[in-house]
């Protein structure tokens with residue numbers, strides 16, 4: 001287990017996910033959290049009771065890895081209170097894909113990185129994407145990767161790859177869940193005699209099987225070919241859905257890129 005001390009600022013959806021994730025990777029005495037509203041602090045106390053709650057201004061005194069889990073609009077206020085206690089020994093991490101790392105690096109006296117979590121991290125599943133920023137040494141990358149292995153499958157990528165990788169690894173679980181929902185809705189719409197709970201369990205097994213076959217080295221194309229035999233029902237379904245699915249995913253990934261570009265960057 002690492003000796004790094006971890007501090008999380010911002011206890012909303014992502015901060016809570018990462019607090020639960022990091023609680024699997026570091027000893028309780030090394031995990032610190034800081035929020036704003038009383039309700040967010042109550043939630044973290046219930047979900048991660050072993051983490052120590054501190055005021056944001058004190059976080060950098062106790063933690064050398066500071067993970068900023070606030071929206072860009074709140075970042076200037078958070079940095080204003082955290083920055084005075086930062087030194088070259090710290091690493092500051094943003095989880096916001098839209099914040100360029102050089103901009104963050106210019107505003108703090110230490111190395112920086114970007115970390116993209118995924119919804120499964122709180123139960124030790126899913127990917128994390130680590131993008132090293134200015135000043136982060138190869139040793140620090142190795143250390144952070146080992147730390148992230150405590151609750152996820154980490155991938156070290158470049159910032160240029162961030163948007164596309166985030167679409168697949170972080171938006172991915174929501175996109176797959178949404179695709180599964182529309183499969184179930186289509187069955188129900190056509191009057192299939194399946195209760196939604198049973199339909200969900202059947203799809204859960206399909207998703208699990210695809211995931212495990214991929215882990216065993218079976219390529220996606222082979223999984224399709226093995227089921228969609230020419231002239232069979234699955235081949236008919238693949239053929240009927242292929243064009244619509246391709247168009248839907250193209251639209252989805254233009255939407256993430258456009259949405260990201262539309263957000264103003266904070267002045268740090």
Ligand SMILES: NC(=O)c1ccc[n+]([C@@H]2O[C@H](COP(=O)([O-])OP(=O)(O)OC[C@H]3O[C@@H](n4cnc5c(N)ncnc54)[C@H](OP(=O)(O)O)[C@@H]3O)[C@@H](O)[C@H]2O)c1
Nearest residue numbers: 010011012013014035036037040070071072074096116170
């Ligand atoms: N990388 C990813 O996978 C991913 C996914 C989703 C979002 N994001 C990004 O992550 C960031 C957070 O997203 P989210 O969904 O977790 O947002 P969220 O649920 O709104 O949480 C943000 C939290 O920041 C807290 N906060 C704001 N100002 C603060 C301050 N001065 N001191 C302490 N805490 C403060 C808020 O406190 P209150 O409780 O008082 O409101 C809130 O709990 C966003 O920039 C978002 O774009 C990343």
